[in-house]
Amino acid sequence: MTTDNIFINDKCLETLEYNKIIEILITKASSNAGRELCKKLLPSSDKKVIDKSIEETDAALSYLWKSSSISFSGLKDVTKSVLLLEKSGSLNAGELLDISSLLYTTKGVCEYFSNEDGIIDNEGPLKTYTENLNPLNSIKREIDRCIISEDEIADDASSTLKSIRRHIHTTGDKIHSTLSGIIKKDAANGYLQDNIITMRSNRYCVPVKAEHKKNVPGMIHDQSSKGSTLFVEPMEVVKLNNELSELYSKEQEEIAAILQSLSNMVATSSREILNDYNALKYLDFVFAKAKFAKDSKCSKPIFNDKRYINLKQARHPLLNKDKVVPVDVHIGDDFNLLIITGPNTGGKTVTLKTVGLLSLMGQAGLFIPADEGSNLGVFHNFFADIGDEQSIEQSLSTFSAHMTNIVKILESADSDSLVLFDELCSGTDPTEGAALGISILNFLHNLDVRTLATTHYSELKLYALETEGVCNGSCEFDVATLSPTYKLLIGVPGKSNAFAISKKLGLPDFIIDDAKSKISESNIAFEDILDELDKNRVEIEKARAEITENRTQTDNIKAEYEKKLKALEERKEKEIAKAKEEANKIIEEAKAYADSTIKELRKDASVGDTKNMDRTRNKLNEHLKKNKTNSSIAKSKQSKTYKASDFHIGDKVKVLTMGADGIVSSLPNPKGDLYVQMGILRSLINIRDLEIVDEPDIIGAPIKYNKSGSGKIKMSKALSVSSEINLLGKTVDEAIGLLDKYLDDAYLAHLASVRVVHGKGTGALRTGITNYLKKSSYVKEFHRGLPEEGGDGVTIVEFK
Numbered sequence: 001m002t003t004d005n006i007f008i009n010d011k012c013l014e015t016l017e018y019n020k021i022i023e024i025l026i027t028k029a030s031s032n033a034g035r036e037l038c039k040k041l042l043p044s045s046d047k048k049v050i051d052k053s054i055e056e057t058d059a060a061l062s063y064l065w066k067s068s069s070i071s072f073s074g075l076k077d078v079t080k081s082v083l084l085l086e087k088s089g090s091l092n093a094g095e096l097l098d099i100s101s102l103l104y105t106t107k108g109v110c111e112y113f114s115n116e117d118g119i120i121d122n123e124g125p126l127k128t129y130t131e132n133l134n135p136l137n138s139i140k141r142e143i144d145r146c147i148i149s150e151d152e153i154a155d156d157a158s159s160t161l162k163s164i165r166r167h168i169h170t171t172g173d174k175i176h177s178t179l180s181g182i183i184k185k186d187a188a189n190g191y192l193q194d195n196i197i198t199m200r201s202n203r204y205c206v207p208v209k210a211e212h213k214k215n216v217p218g219m220i221h222d223q224s225s226k227g228s229t230l231f232v233e234p235m236e237v238v239k240l241n242n243e244l245s246e247l248y249s250k251e252q253e254e255i256a257a258i259l260q261s262l263s264n265m266v267a268t269s270s271r272e273i274l275n276d277y278n279a280l281k282y283l284d285f286v287f288a289k290a291k292f293a294k295d296s297k298c299s300k301p302i303f304n305d306k307r308y309i310n311l312k313q314a315r316h317p318l319l320n321k322d323k324v325v326p327v328d329v330h331i332g333d334d335f336n337l338l339i340i341t342g343p344n345t346g347g348k349t350v351t352l353k354t355v356g357l358l359s360l361m362g363q364a365g366l367f368i369p370a371d372e373g374s375n376l377g378v379f380h381n382f383f384a385d386i387g388d389e390q391s392i393e394q395s396l397s398t399f400s401a402h403m404t405n406i407v408k409i410l411e412s413a414d415s416d417s418l419v420l421f422d423e424l425c426s427g428t429d430p431t432e433g434a435a436l437g438i439s440i441l442n443f444l445h446n447l448d449v450r451t452l453a454t455t456h457y458s459e460l461k462l463y464a465l466e467t468e469g470v471c472n473g474s475c476e477f478d479v480a481t482l483s484p485t486y487k488l489l490i491g492v493p494g495k496s497n498a499f500a501i502s503k504k505l506g507l508p509d510f511i512i513d514d515a516k517s518k519i520s521e522s523n524i525a526f527e528d529i530l531d532e533l534d535k536n537r538v539e540i541e542k543a544r545a546e547i548t549e550n551r552t553q554t555d556n557i558k559a560e561y562e563k564k565l566k567a568l569e570e571r572k573e574k575e576i577a578k579a580k581e582e583a584n585k586i587i588e589e590a591k592a593y594a595d596s597t598i599k600e601l602r603k604d605a606s607v608g609d610t611k612n613m614d615r616t617r618n619k620l621n622e623h624l625k626k627n628k629t630n631s632s633i634a635k636s637k638q639s640k641t642y643k644a645s646d647f648h649i650g651d652k653v654k655v656l657t658m659g660a661d662g663i664v665s666s667l668p669n670p671k672g673d674l675y676v677q678m679g680i681l682r683s684l685i686n687i688r689d690l691e692i693v694d695e696p697d698i699i700g701a702p703i704k705y706n707k708s709g710s711g712k713i714k715m716s717k718a719l720s721v722s723s724e725i726n727l728l729g730k731t732v733d734e735a736i737g738l739l740d741k742y743l744d745d746a747y748l749a750h751l752a753s754v755r756v757v758h759g760k761g762t763g764a765l766r767t768g769i770t771n772y773l774k775k776s777s778y779v780k781e782f783h784r785g786l787p788e789e790g791g792d793g794v795t796i797v798e799f800k
Contacts, residue, residue, distance in 0.1 A: 002160065003499075005623075006570060008028055012383060013383050015384045015386050015387065016264075016353055016356040016360060016382070016384055016386075016420075017318055017353065017357060018357060018360045018361075019264070019360060020261060020318055021317060021318070021357070021360075021366070022038065022039065022440075022447060024292065024293050024317075025038045025041065025288055025289065025366070025749060026038045026039055026288075027287075027289040028287075028288035028291040028292050028295070029072070029074045029284050029287075030071050030072045030075075030284060030288075031072040031073060031074075031075035031280075032077065033075055033077055033277070033280075033281040033284065034072055034075070034076075034281055034284025034285045035050055035288075037281065037282065037284075038285055038288050041285075041364050041365075042364060043360050043361075043363035043364045044280065044363055044364070044365075045363065045378055045379065045380040045416075046303065046719075047303060047378050047406055050290060050303055050362070050363055050365060050378065050411035051303060052125065052365075053364070053365025054300060054303070054362075054367075055124075055125040055363055056125045056126060056286045056289075056299070056366055057286060057289045057293060057300075057366065057367060058364070058367075059124040059125045059126050059173050059286075060126065060286045060287045060289065060290035061284075061290040061293050061294060061367070062124075062658060063112070063113075063287075063290075064287070064290050064291065064294055065294070065735065065742060066493050067448060067733065067737060068111065068733050068736070069291070070108075070109065070112050070283075070287055071105075071107055071108070072109070072280055072281075072283065072284035072287075073101065073104050073105075074108075074279065074522075075101075075102060075106035075277070075280050075284060076098035076099075076102050076105050077104055077276065077277070078098055078099055078273060078274070078277050079277065081095045081098065081099065081293065082273060082274045083276075084398055085266060085267040085270045086267070086270060086542075088267075088709065089263070089268070090256070090259055090260045090263045091259065091262070091263045092150075092190045092259065093147050093149070093150050093151070093153065093259065093641045094150040094649050095435065096143050096259070096262055096263070096523055097143070097149075097150060098264065098338050099139075099143065099273060099632060100140050100143040100144055100147075102271070102276060102280070103135050103136050103137075103139065103140040103276070104135075104140060104287045105280060106133055106134070106136075106276045106280060107137065107140075108132075109113060109130070109133060109280060109283065109572075110135055112547065113126075113130050116220075120133070123682075124285065124668070126283065127326075129279040129282055129283050129286075130279070130283075132275055132279070133275075133276055133279055133280075134269075134272045134276060135275060136269055136272060136273070136276075137274075139266060139269060142262065142265065143262060143266075145157070145319040146183060146258055147262075147450055151284075152555065153255050153259075155235045155257060157255075158254060159256045160254050160256055161251065161254045161255065164250050164254060165398070166245055166449065167247050168244065168247045168248065168251065169493075170249060171240055171243050171244045172244065174240055175204050175237050175240045175241065175244065176197060176204075176627045177198045177449055178237050178240065179206060179234065179235075180197070180206060180309050181238060182216075182234050182236065183195050183196075183205055183206060186206075186208075186215070186216055189212075189215065191208055191209060191212040191215045191216050192206060192207060192208060192209065192216075193207040193208065193209050193228070193229045194207050198231060200219045200221035200222040200231045200262065201222070202220055202245065202248070203233050203241045203245075204233065204237060204241055204244075205221055205222075205228070205230050205231040205232055205233045206231075206234065207231055207232075208229070208231075208232045209228070209229065209230075210223070210227060210228050210229065210230055210232045212781070213232065216232050216234060217235050218232040218234040218235045218236075218238070219232065219233045219235075219236070220232055220234050221233055221713060232652065247613070253433075256483055262487040267635040271657065272540060274330040277570050283370055287367060289366055289367070292366065292367070293366070293367035296317055296321070297368075297369060298317075298366070298367035298368055298370075298371055299322065299368065299369075299370060299371060299372070299374065300367055300372070301358075301362040301367065301368050301369055301374055301375070301376045301639075302373065302374065302376070303362065303375075303378055303379075304375055304376075304377055305377075305378065305379035306332065306334055306377060307332050307378070307379065307415075307416070307418075307450055307541055308330075308331075308332035308353065308375055308377050309329070309330060309331050309332050309375065309376055309377055309450070310330040310333075310375040311327070311328065311329050311330070311354070311355065311358060311368075311370050311374050311375075311376075311635065312328055312366070312370055312371040312372075312373060312374045313326035313327075313371040314326060314327055314328070314329065314354050314358055314369065314370040314374065315354070315369040315370070316350055316353060316354045316356075316357065316369075317357070317358075317361075317369045318349070318367075319369070321369070324350075325347065325405055325485070325486035325487065326370075327347070327351055327354065327486075327487070328471075328488065328490075329351060329354075329355060329488055330490065331355075331452065331488065332450050332470075334469075334471070335469050335470055335471040336445060336448055336450050336451065336469055336470075336592050337441060337444070337445045337450075337451045337452075337453070337464075337467075337470040337471070337473070337750065338452045338453070338471050338473050338490070339441070339453050339454075339455060339460050339461065339462060339464045339469075339470065339472055339473065339493075340352075340452065340453070340454045340455075340472075340473040340474065340475065340479060340488070341454070341455060341460075341464070341472070341473070341474050341475075341493055342474045342475030342476070343477045343600060347430070347475045347486035347487075348422070348454040348475050349386060349387075349422050349487070350453065350473070350486075351452075351454075351488055352384075352386060352420045352421075352452055352454060352719060355385065355418075355420070355452060356378070356382065356384055356418065356420050356639065358370065358377055359377075359379065359565050360380070360382065361376065361417060361656075362376040363376070363379070370784070378417055378419075379417060379418045379450070379452065379605075380414075380416040380417065381412065381413065381414065381416060381417035381418070382417070382418050383409040383412070383413055383417060383418070383419045384419075384420040385402055385409065385419070385420070385421050385424075386420060386421075386422040387422065396415070398427045399425075399426070399427035399428045402425075402426075402427065403425075403679050405467075406421075406440065410440070410443065410444075413444060413447065413449050414447060415447060415448040416448060417449050417450070418449075418450050418451075418636070419444060419449055419451045419452075419453070420451075420452050420453075421440075421441075421452070421453035421454070422454050423439040423454055423455060423456070424440065424441070424453045424454070424455050424456075424460075426454075429766060430457065433457065434457040434458075434459035434723065435459070436462055437453075437455060437457060437459075438459060438460060438463050439533060439595035441453060441460070441463070441470075442467070444464075445467070445469060445524065449704075463495040464493065465481070465493065468796055471490060471491060472490075472491065472492060472493035472494075473488060473489060473490045473491070473492070474488075474489050474492050474493055475487070475488055475489075476488075476489055485678075496663040504531055504667050514791070525782055527703070534583075534754045536795075541689055554716055577660075579708075580658075580659040580660075592708075598784060601780050638656065638688070638691055640693065641689050642690065643687075644667075644668040644672055646673060646692065647664055647667065647668055647687060647690070647692070648664065649664055649665060649666065649667065649722075650663060650664060650665075650722070651663070651664040651692060652693040653663075653676060653690045653692055653693060654690070654693055655676060655678065655685055655689060655690060656689050656690065656691060657689050658678070660678045660692065661678065661684075662676040662678035663676065663677045663722070663723060664676060665677045665682065665722060665724060666725070668687055671685075671686070672686050672687045673686050674687065676690070676725060677722075677755070682724070682755065682789070682790075721742075721745045721746050721749040721751065723746075723753070723754050723755060723756060724754065724755040724756075725738065725739065725754065725755075725756055725757065726757045727739065727758045727765065727769070728756060728758065728759045729756060730765065731765075732765055732768035735758070735765055735769060735770070736766065736768060736772050739756065739769060739772065740772075742754075743776060743778055743779075743797070744778075746799070747778045747799055752798065752799060752800065753797060753798040754796075754797050754799075755785070755789070755795075755796060755797075756794065756795045756797055757790065757793065758791050758793065758794070758795065759793045760793050766792075766795070769795060770795070772784075773795070773797060778800060779797055779798070779800070780798045780799055780800040781797065781798050782797045784796075
């Protein structure tokens with residue numbers, strides 16, 4: 001990232017601990033090239049450059065939230081190899097494998113950004129780096145086919161190499177066979193030191209005792225350190241060894257030819273390979289920034305041209321995020337100078353560093369650990385005088401060292417600067433130090449420099465009260481517990497707690513009273529005013545807390561009411577369903593009873609028993625009358641006759657025999673049967689048992705409790721969202737991406753439950769979906785399908 005028009009010395013970056021942020025950022029990159037870009041990252045003062053960098057980080061973070069993490073670990077630096085190829089050079093096996101690794105990473109990144117059709121679908125800020133990526137699959141396949149490792153070329157790299165190696169193997173076998181015979185013969189005569197075949201100078205030899213060298217004729221290639229053993233190449237294998245040496249030479253020549261051929265092939269696409277490398281290197285850097293934002297729970301800062309800072313619940317990124325107290329701080333609107341007072345260890349220095357460090361991070365294109373909506377100005381210069389500046393080498397006191405630094409700041413600071421002073425002009429006479437501090441701050445204030453300063457001097461508090469464009473701030477201190485709250489209060493000067501703390505710790509009252517008598521009445525009055533202001537502030541905050549608590553209680557009562565209302569509705573639905581089920585049961589019993597009665601009537605008729613027939617008929621009428629009394633629900637009939645073409649996927653229908661509503665999820669087959677989804681139950685129903693439910697005009701229908709019109713959208717979505725998603729044949733990553741969007745739509749459509757089809761297979765897809773559902777905020781519970789729901793190949797998901 002460019003650093004045009006910005007001047008930050010290394011000491012300022014170190015003081016504000018920017019370098020430590022970079023050290024963390026480096027760990028988020030997955031390639032050496034990406035880590036180098038992270039290492040060189042510096043803030044910019046060009047708002048266009050900053051906005052571009054921030055938008056790139058935002059785009060990468062969006063991908064991380066909706067997809068699995070992306071890796072660039074296979075990215076290798078191929079710039080030297082490309083330069084060599086452009087000079088018609090030849091690459092070795094290792095360099096060619098690096099190119100293969102780069103192309104493999106390129107392919108993975110292309111798939112990461114591709115849609116279901118395999119097309120890179122990225123119209124955002126990262127399009128510049130993804131649209132021209134080319135994995136060069138044919139080149140990668142050829143390299144992988146020919147090269148096994150840096151030290152091994154595949155036999156099938158060429159037919160010539162395969163033939164040479166076959167001859168090497170055959171010749172080696174002949175040599176071993178011949179030497180084995182020699183060893184067997186000479187070992188019996190005691191000529192050999194060991195019964196082994198060994199290599200010397202790339203020639204097969206046998207170890208012969210020195211005193212028997214005449215008994216084993218051949219060429220001596222080596223001897224042991226003591227000279228007792230000679231390594232002899234028997235004459236019988238000299239010719240074979242010569243043949244083997246020639247074959248090895250031919251093998252190396254062929255390998256060189258293969259590498260040259262591969263190099264020539266790669267050279268034709270050297271520009272594409274270099275483009276892939278540069279694009280992936282930058283993408284690794286951008287995703288490192290996104291991973292930093294995700295892991296540190298950072299948000300996207302908003303930049304302005306007015307040098308206005310408004311940080312909401314800002315946290316110092318190097319402090320424990322579970323313990324650090326967030327601060328709200330702003331400067332640059334009604335005032336350009338903020339003077340912060342408060343006790344030691346009260347958080348004043350942390351506040352200064354937080355403002356400075358978050359400004360640097362934002363201008364470097366990083367997200368910041370603060371709430372959404374935080375604003376940052378664009379500064380050309382950063383200056384910080386923080387910490388112990390005592391210099392032993394220059395024999396300077398702390399005050400002198402601070403003043404040397406302040407002089408340099410005053411020489412360079414302008415209206416485009418952010419200046420931070422910690423304990424301004426401390427370490428000298430308080431009266432003179434306070435006077436100097438006021439003069440320094442007033443100089444910067446008149447230059448319209450955004451300045452934050454911490455101090456213990458009461459004179460600076462008065463200066464802030466009396467000067468337009470200057471504001472007091474304080475770090476709150478609880479006298480009752482003698483501990484800071486680390487809460488920053490803007491507009492409220494910090495009061496001196498020396499007397500109150502001393503009294504709390506047991507200092508006698510007469511000493512405290514004597515000390516007060518030595519302070520001017522104006523100072524005492526000022527401290528009394530601050531004390532009264534602090535009491536009023538505490539009372540106001542207490543009242544505000546009570547209002548918030550009451551509002552929370554009201555919200556809780558409302559939520560409890562809505563919960564009970566929902567439970568009541570669910571109970572109502574269950575009771576209705578139960579009643580329908582009982583009614584259907586009664587009808588089935590009546591039908592069975594009628595069938596048995598008809599059989600009896602036919603039997604009586606065949607024997608002419610009319611009295612018995614009358615008794616049976618009366619008995620049937622009484623049974624039907626009883627069932628009619630017990631149930632007012634009877635099987636409905638179709639109001640009209642439907643054709644198969646009347647039904648469409650997504651139509652809402654009523655299943656007459658079951659008295660239940662459902663959604664058509666398949667078109668009718670030739671027999672008129674189609675599948676209907678009723679909650680978690682999916683059944684095959686004939687169209688003769690269905691009634692199409694006419695829906696009201698959603699666009700014109702009144703929507704209660706929703707003035708925004710979102711109810712209209714949700715009702716429309718409810719009609720279009722299926723209660724089932726089929727993920728068969730998908731990879732885990734593909735399935736999770738599809739499932740994430742589907743659950744969003746289903747939840748917005750107010751579906752009570754859905755059916756996720758993943759099949760049984762190896763179980764990997766089911767496991768991945770299970771792990772995802774455990775983390776979903778929408779899901780109330782889920783379970784594997786029952787036999788009638790699809791068994792282990794299906795997961796039923798119920799929403800909250």
